Amino acid sequence: xxxxxxxxxxxxxxxxxxxxxxxxxxxxxxxxxxxxxxxxxxxxxxxxxxxxxxxxxxxxxxxxxxxxxxxxxxxxxxxxxxxxxxxxxxxxxxxxxxxxxxxxxxxxxxxxxxxxxxxxxxxxxxxxxxxxxxxxxxxxxxxxxxxxxxxxxxxxx
Numbered sequence: 530x531x532x533x534x535x536x537x538x539x540x541x542x543x544x545x546x547x548x549x550x551x552x553x554x555x556x557x558x559x560x561x562x563x564x565x566x567x568x569x570x571x572x573x574x575x576x577x578x579x580x581x582x583x584x585x586x587x588x589x590x591x592x593x594x595x596x597x598x599x600x601x602x603x604x605x606x607x608x609x610x611x612x613x614x615x616x617x618x619x620x621x622x623x624x625x626x627x628x629x630x631x632x633x634x635x636x637x638x639x640x641x642x643x644x645x646x647x648x649x650x651x652x653x654x655x656x657x658x659x660x661x662x663x664x665x666x667x668x669x670x671x672x673x674x675x676x677x678x679x680x681x682x683x684x685x686x
Contacts, residue, residue: 530621530624530626530627530628530667530668530669531571531573531627531628531665531666531667531676532621532627532628532629532630532640532644532665532666532667532673533566533571533573533627533628533629533630533663533664533665533666534629534630534632534637534640534641534656534663534664534666535562535587535588535591535629535631535632535637535661535662535663536631536632536633536634536637536656536657536658536660536661536662536663537551537555537581537583537584537586537587537631537632537633537661538551538554538555538556538558538559538562538583538586538587538590538660538661538681539551539552539554539555539558539660540552540555540582540583540586548582549581549582549583550582550583550586551583551586551587551590555583555586555587555661556586556590558660558661558681559586559587559590559591559594559661560590560594561661561681561684562591562594562661562663562679562681563590563591563592563593563594563595564594565679565683565684566591566594566595566663566679567594567595567596571595571627571629571665572595572597572627573595573597573600573626573627573628573629574600574624574625574626574627574628575600575602575624575626575628575629576588576591576592576595576597576600576601576602576628576629576631577601577602577603577604577608577617577620577628577629577630577631577632578601578602578603578604578630578631578632579603579604579607579608579609579631579632579633580603580607581609581633584631584632584633585601585603587631587661588601588629588631589601591629591631604616604617604620604630604632608630608632608633608636609633609636610633610634610635610636611635612636614636614639614640614643614649617630617636617640618640618643618644621644622670634656634658637656637664638652638654638655638656641653641654641664641666641675642654644666644668644673645666645673645674645675647671653675654675654678657680657681660680660681660682661680661681662678662679662680662681663678663679664677664678664679665677665678
């Protein structure tokens with residue numbers, strides 16, 4: 530099984546847009562990420578996101594590039610900075626296939642750490658905020674490893 534942890538792309542400021550949709554730069558970032566993931570054969574059974582508009586927009590654009598528009602959903606539990614990751618771990622265990630989470634840096638960091646080393650406070654990977662960084666983890670039960678990571682600056686200029 531694979532878990533894809535995707536940090537949201539660049540968003541407009543609250544002054545520019547109170548809902549904070551993704552920016553034109555963010556749309557380009559999400560499209561490049563989705564295209565890259567499609568080329569790698571990524572096919573999640575679910576693409577989860579938080580209730581924040583910029584994660585929704587990121588998930589929708591990536592899903593469109595994957596041909597998985599009907600697989601996006603708001604996580605049934607909060608996934609913001611200080612929220613517990615236990616519900617996400619349970620969802621991974623019950624997923625029945627690959628799963629993607631479009632979320633926020635701290636939540637994603639703690640999720641990766643819990644999967645890889647069992648300790649959510651021990652950093653195992655780094656995300657570059659606001660550019661659509663994606664990390665692929667592979668495994669099952671308590672045996673997980675990082676397969677690859679991709680940042681927008683890895684895209685050809």
